[in-house]
Amino acid sequence: MDHILIVDDDPNIRSLLRDYLCDMGYETSTAENGAQMDRIIKTSQVDLIVLDLMLDGEDGLDITRELRRDDSVPIIILSARGGLLDRILGLEMGADDYLPKPFDPRELVAKIKVVLRRARALPDTRRAEPAAFVSFAGWRLDTRMKQMLSPDGVIVSLGGSDFRTLRALLDHPNRPLSREFLLDQVFGKERTPLDRSIDVCISRLRQHLKDAARRAALIRTVRNEGYMLVADVAYES
Known part of the structure; x- marks a missing residue:
């Protein structure tokens, strides 16, 4: 229950x-x-x-x-x-x-x-099995704890919608994902294409991931196509 x-x-x-x-x-x-x-x-x-x-x-x-x-x-x-x-x-x-x-x-x-x-539909943070990790551009995402470890060793906790947005981007690296696709993946079909919720999530993730002094933006806007994570991705069990 x-x-x-x-x-x-x-x-x-x-x-x-x-x-x-x-x-x-x-x-x-x-x-x-x-x-x-x-x-x-x-x-x-x-x-x-x-x-x-x-x-x-x-x-x-x-x-x-x-x-x-x-x-x-x-x-x-x-x-x-x-x-x-x-x-x-x-x-x-x-x-x-x-x-x-x-x-x-x-x-x-x-x-x-x-x-x-x-x-x-996401990994349960209360389960005892080992966490899965996703590494990209010096970052390391703990999919069980819904936390990122920055290249400088700083832990960043993610809310549910931000975590789902990042997972969708990581599952399709270097490929533009439409806002409609991300809305469906993150919020479900009850959202409408005019909903700006996914843009809020992207903005928040960019704030976490930005490091203009060392690299270009990891999450890029692709005109007329959507958003794209520009990085090589590696998974660890």
């Missing part, structure tokens, strides 16, 4: 979502702030977090960023602020999806199913 953690400072929303998700077959916990969320994460296995962006006295974006430093648990952000900028900021902080308030609980369940399905 999947364990969903609801983080929202509104007791009515916590109660409504807890009851609905329990009826849908999920194990459900609730927290009203970041401190309660941290305690639950440390004491139990959480498969997905539903996080309100506007907690009382706390910023959900900051919580998302802090989570992404140490954990790859999928995150769906809820917010009454449904503007494009807020959606982009949520994705930039490492969220896997975004749902504006008010919403139908059935839509949230649909998103939960999609995000969990994507997460299971």
Whole structure:
């Protein structure tokens, strides 16, 4: 049974979502702030977090960023602020999806199913088997921990969507991949071609990988074709 953690400072929303998700077959916990969320994460296995962006006295974006430093648990952000900028900021902080308030609980369940399905398609960070590594241009990606080791020995943790984007690029090195292909690989078919989420992921990865003083950009934009990772790739078991 999947364990969903609801983080929202509104007791009515916590109660409504807890009851609905329990009826849908999920194990459900609730927290009203970041401190309660941290305690639950440390004491139990959480498969997905539903996080309100506007907690009382706390910023959900900051919580998302802090989570992404140490954990790859999928995150769906809820917010009454449904503007494009807020959606982009949520994705930039490492969220896997975004749902504006008010919403139908059935839509949230649909998103939960999609995000969990994507997460299971990737290597499980909790398994005990040896991690697989992918090396490229001096970087080394740990596919189990969803972390990169830079040429200078700096560890960079990746959010779920950034990790999936990088894996897609690494699986097709030196070959342009269309935005539509990447959207399908990273976010699934519920996204539309006009969605800019993949561009946000590419921008974030470029920030991690850029080293203009020593080499050209590793992720290049190919006009009318998409994005391409320019590097030789080697896999290690």
